[in-house]
Each structure stands twice: as structure tokens, then as C-alpha cells.
Amino acid sequence: MTIDFWGLGLQAINFLILVWLLTRVFWRPVAAAIVARQTAARSLLNEGKSLQAKADAALAEVAEIRAGMAAEREALLAKAATEAETATKAVLAEARDKADKLIAAAELARKRDAEAARAREAARSAELAVDIARRLLDRLPREEVQAAFLDLLVKALTEMKPQDRAALQGAREGIELVGPTDLEAAEQARIAKAVQTALGGPAKLRFVTEPELIAGFELRTSHFVLHNSWQADLDAILKELKHAA
Amino acid sequence: MDSPLDSVALFHIGPVAITQAILTTWAIMAVLVLGAYLLSRNLVLMPSKRQAALELIVSTIDIQIRETTGAEPAPYRGFIGTLFLFILVANWSSLLPGVEPPTATLETDAALAVLVFLSVIWFGVRGTGWGGYFRSFAAPNPVMIPLNMMESITRVFSMFVRLFGNVMSGVFVIGIVASLAGLLVPIPLMALDLLTGLVQAYIFAVLAMVFISATVEDGRPETADADPSTPSREMER
Amino acid sequence: MDYLSIASIFCAAFAVSFGALGPALAEGRAVAAAMDAIARQPEAGNTISRTLFVGLAMIETTAIYCLVIALLLLFANPLLG
Numbered sequence: 184m185t186i187d188f189w190g191l192g193l194q195a196i197n198f199l200i201l202v203w204l205l206t207r208v209f210w211r212p213v214a215a216a217i218v219a220r221q222t223a224a225r226s227l228l229n230e231g232k233s234l235q236a237k238a239d240a241a242l243a244e245v246a247e248i249r250a251g252m253a254a255e256r257e258a259l260l261a262k263a264a265t266e267a268e269t270a271t272k273a274v275l276a277e278a279r280d281k282a283d284k285l286i287a288a289a290e291l292a293r294k295r296d297a298e299a300a301r302a303r304e305a306a307r308s309a310e311l312a313v314d315i316a317r318r319l320l321d322r323l324p325r326e327e328v329q330a331a332f333l334d335l336l337v338k339a340l341t342e343m344k345p346q347d348r349a350a351l352q353g354a355r356e357g358i359e360l361v362g363p364t365d366l367e368a369a370e371q372a373r374i375a376k377a378v379q380t381a382l383g384g385p386a387k388l389r390f391v392t393e394p395e396l397i398a399g400f401e402l403r404t405s406h407f408v409l410h411n412s413w414q415a416d417l418d419a420i421l422k423e424l425k426h427a428a
Numbered sequence: 429m430d431s432p433l434d435s436v437a438l439f440h441i442g443p444v445a446i447t448q449a450i451l452t453t454w455a456i457m458a459v460l461v462l463g464a465y466l467l468s469r470n471l472v473l474m475p476s477k478r479q480a481a482l483e484l485i486v487s488t489i490d491i492q493i494r495e496t497t498g499a500e501p502a503p504y505r506g507f508i509g510t511l512f513l514f515i516l517v518a519n520w521s522s523l524l525p526g527v528e529p530p531t532a533t534l535e536t537d538a539a540l541a542v543l544v545f546l547s548v549i550w551f552g553v554r555g556t557g558w559g560g561y562f563r564s565f566a567a568p569n570p571v572m573i574p575l576n577m578m579e580s581i582t583r584v585f586s587m588f589v590r591l592f593g594n595v596m597s598g599v600f601v602i603g604i605v606a607s608l609a610g611l612l613v614p615i616p617l618m619a620l621d622l623l624t625g626l627v628q629a630y631i632f633a634v635l636a637m638v639f640i641s642a643t644v645e646d647g648r649p650e651t652a653d654a655d656p657s658t659p660s661r662e663m664e665r
Numbered sequence: 666m667d668y669l670s671i672a673s674i675f676c677a678a679f680a681v682s683f684g685a686l687g688p689a690l691a692e693g694r695a696v697a698a699a700m701d702a703i704a705r706q707p708e709a710g711n712t713i714s715r716t717l718f719v720g721l722a723m724i725e726t727t728a729i730y731c732l733v734i735a736l737l738l739l740f741a742n743p744l745l746g
Binding site for chain 1: 434
């Protein structure tokens with residue numbers, strides 16, 4: 184048995200060449216392919232994970248937006264409700280105002296009507312009073328009534344202040360003495376005398392007849408009127424009545 | 429009957445006698461390199477069946493390296509994988525009629541054993557430096573240095589004889605049976621040879637890997653082992 | 666044929682026969698132990714059978730050594746020249 188060392192060396196070299204060639208064309212490329220696929224798979228996995236995270240984020244965003252929309256809708260609804268409420272309130276207030284105005288106008292009209300009615304009533308009551316007074320007067324003796332009124336006139340003149348009396352006495356155009364009926368001369372003289380005595384001096388007297396007085400005497404100058412008649416009394420009563428109403 | 433221990437030179441190139449084993453080796457090399465080149469020409473990300481088969485081979489060898497030694501397979505993959513593939517194809521080449529496997533000759537197996545011996549040195553020095561390589565002889569303790577030096581030679585010699593004996597005996601037995609009984613009778617023996625060839629290729633590659641990784645591990649400084657009773661620390665003292 | 670050749674042939678047969686004995690027993694034990702282990706742990710069957718094959722090959726190597734010695738005696742006996 185012999186070992187051929189040349190053959191041994193040649194086989195060793197052959198095997199080394201085989202190792203070199205196979206490493207170049209087989210081991211390294213295939214291992215690199217395995218590693219490349221592993222890294223690719225890992226990167227794909229990572230990418231998928233990141234994509235999923237992104238999708239989750241988008242989903243959350245959509246949910247958020249949806250919630251925001253709901254909130255906005257609620258806000259809009261609330262706003263619309265408040266607006267409607269205010270509008271209704273405004274309309275109501277307006278209507279109430281209008282109604283109030285209408286009521287006030289009606290009240291005013293009613294008052295005016297009542298006023299007119301009262302005025303009519305007053306006028307009628309005045310006529311009635313005048314009527315009553317005339318009738319009452321008809322029942323009384325005229326001379327006595329006139330005498331009473333003359334007394335009252337005298338009394339009023341005497342109660343006047345002296346300077347007024349003097350002014351009345353000294354009235355240039357004279358004093359009108361108004362009576363309800365035409366007086367006879369005697370009567371006129373008597374009355375003039377009584378007035379002049381009351382005035383404390385002579386005075387120009389003119390007698391005027393006015394049936395509206397019903398009864399009584401009145402003194403009139405251009406500046407001054409002394410009411411002393413039933414008509415004046417009735418007027419005063421009527422005025423008071425109106426005031427009371 | 430020819431001696432199975434001798435090989436006949438077909439012709440000479442210079443001083444080198446070209447035997448049939450060398451020719452077969454060249455043919456196997458051509459087949460392996462061309463096949464590997466053609467099969468792994470266009471590797472893509474989505475593997476076809478062909479590429480999946482190639483990757484299965486590579487990942488199987490990686491797994492074996494990782495399981496037997498725990499080392500990262502990348503630096504050893506080329507040498508160990510080629511060792512396994514070459515021995516496997518060479519063993520199985522006896523199936524072709526008229527072809528005697530190159531591993532059934534002394535020269536091829538001796539060359540492989542010598543290469544394993546040199547690769548142990550190469551990887552040991554590359555892994556831990558010359559100091560680390562020489563330190564690996566002192567494991568588990570310095571008393572073992574002569575024994576370890578002897579072992580480093582005898583283990584590769586043992587590998588050499590194991591591979592040669594197994595393959596050669598298969599070929600030899602088949603030859604004897606064929607010469608006695610003729611056709612069809614050697615077929616069960618050839619089937620057994622298939623198994624033997626696979627197991628021998630696997631054993632050869634795994635043993636080479638174990639020797640290499642043992643040298644690299646033993647050559648490491650004591651940082652790898654925290655145990656104070658570690659032999660490497662005793663040696664450091 | 667001298668005695669040396671006869672002794673060489675005899676020793677070759679002796680080496681192979683006794684070299685086959687030990688590994689045969691050892692392989693029997695190894696396979697029996699492996700079967701036992703697989704029966705206990707069927708899920709570890711892959712690893713066990715792989716280790717079994719490697720171990721069988723290792724054991725067989727001793728028989729192969731004997732065969733190589735026998736072949737050396739027969740075909741490359743240095744004493745026979």
C-alpha cells in the first residue's frame with residue numbers, strides 16, 4: 184500500500200477549489216437570499232404594523248369627527264331652539280303689546296264715550312236742574328225770592344274789601360244790574376238804593392233783563408262779575424258734579 | 429483481484445499520476461459547481477420550489493452547525509457544507525455503473541482529513557489568534573498538552589480511516605458479491621451503501637465542525653467561563 | 666505458500682470475526698437503548714434516531730478498522746514483500 188502524495192495534494196487542491204467556487208456561487212448567495220427575505224418579511228411586518236396603527240388613528244379621528252358632528256348638531260339644535268324661543272317670546276310680547284294697546288285704545292274710547300255720556304247726562308241733569316229750579320221758583324212768590332237775593336247781594340257787597348267796593352263804585356261805564364225779569368221803576372229805585380247803600384256811595388246803575396238767571400241779581404262791570412243767581416248756583420253745582428265724576 | 433488499497437494511474441500530468449478517482453472528483457466538482465450556479469442563478473424574494481429546496485439545504489446545514497456547536501454558522505458554512513455535499517455526492521456516485529467513488533481511495537480521504545486538520549488550525553487562529561490556538565492544547569489542563577497534540581493528529585487520522593474503510597468496504601463487498609452472484613443481488617447492499625454514505629458524510633462534516641468549534645472554544649480567554657475552577661484559569665496561573 | 670501467508674490469512678479472518686463481534690453487541694445495546702428512549706419519549710424520536718445513526722456509524726468504525734487491518738494483512742502485508 185502506498186499513498187501517492189501528489190495525488191493527495193491534487194485532491195486537496197481540488198477540494199479547496201470546490202469550496203471556493205461553491206462559496207461563491209452557492210452558499211453566499213443562498214444565505215444572502217434567506218437573510219434578504221427575512222429582512223423583507225420583517226420590514227413588511229413592521230410596515231403592516233405601522234399601517235395598522237395609521238388606520239387605527241384614522242378610525243379614531245373619524246370617530247372623533249363623528250362625535251364632533253353630533254356635538255355640533257346638538258349645539259345647532261339648541262341654538263335653533265333658543266332662537267325659536269326668543270322669536271316666540273318676541274312675537275308674544277309684540278302681540279301682548281298690541282293687545283295692550285288695543286285694550287288701552289278701547290279703554291280710552293270707553294272713557295271718551297263715558298265722558299260724552301256723562302257730559303250728556305250733565306247737560307240733561309243741568310236742564311233738569313234748571314227745570315226743577317224754574318218749577319220750584321214758580322211755586323214761590325217772585326218778589327220774596329228777589330228780595331232774598333237782593334239781601335244776599337247786599338250782604339256780598341258789604342263783605343267785599345273796601346278798595347274793591349270803591350273800584351266797583353267808581354266803574355266808569357257803570358254797573359249792570361242783571362235780573363230775570365223786567366222790573367218796574369219803583370222796584371228799580373228801591374233796588375238801586377239798596378245797592379248804593381251797600382256800596383257806600385252813588386253808582387251808575389243799568390238794569391238788564393236776562394231770563395236765563397231764573398232768579399237773583401248779578402252785578403257786572405267790564406272787569407268784575409258778582410254772581411248772585413240760581414243759574415250761577417246751578418252752574419257751580421254742575422261743575423262740582425263734573426269734578427266729582 | 430485488485431487491491432482496494434491501491435489505485436491505478438491512468439496517465440500522468442508532469443509528476444502527478446491522474447487516477448480514476450481524480451477524474452471522478454473533477455466530474456463531481458463540475459456537476460456541483462455548474463448545478464449550484466444554474467440553480468442559484470436568479471434568486472428572488474418570493475422563492476420558487478427550486479429556490480426553496482436550495483434554501484432548505486443551506487438552512488439545514490446552518491441548523492446542524494448551530495445545534496452541534498452552538499456557534500454562528502456563517503464563517504463555517506462554506507467549508508463544512510462543501511465537505512458534506514462533496515462527500516455525499518462522491519459516496520453516492522458509486523450508484524453509477526462503472527464509477528468508483530473517489531472517497532474509496534486513500535488519497536482523497538487523506539486529502540480531506542489533512543484539510544480538516546489545517547482548517548482546525550485556520551479557524552482556531554482566526555478565532556482567537558495564535559496564542560488562543562496554542563492555549564487550546566492546554567485544555568482541560570496543561571498535563572494534557574502531549575495527549576492533545578497526539579489527539580489532534582489521531583482524530584483526523586481516525587476520520588480518514590473511518591471514511592475510507594466505510595466507503596471502500598461497501599465498494600469492495602459489492603464487487604465481491606457482484607462477482608459471485610451477478611445481477612440484482614448486490615442491490616440491497618447498494619441500498620445499505622446509500623445509508624452508509626449519507627451517515628458517513630454527515631459524521632465527517634459534524635466531526636470537523638466539532639473539532640473546529642472545540643479549538644475555538646478552548647482557545648478563548650477565561651472570560652467565557654466564570655467558574656474559578658476552570659482548567660483554563662489553572663493554566664493561566 | 667509459506668506459513669507467513671497462511672498466518673496472515675488466518676489473522677485477517679480472526680481480526681474481522683472478532684472485530685465484528687464487539688461492534689455487533691454494542692450496536693445491539695445501542696439500538697435497544699434507543700428504542701427504550703423512543704418508547705419513553707416519542708416526541709424526541711427524531712433527535713434520538715439521528716444520534717443513534719451517528720453512534721452506530723461510530724461503533725461500526727471499529728469493525729471497519731478491523732476490516733482495514735485484515736485488508737492490509739491480505740493485500741499490503743509488509744512482511745510478504
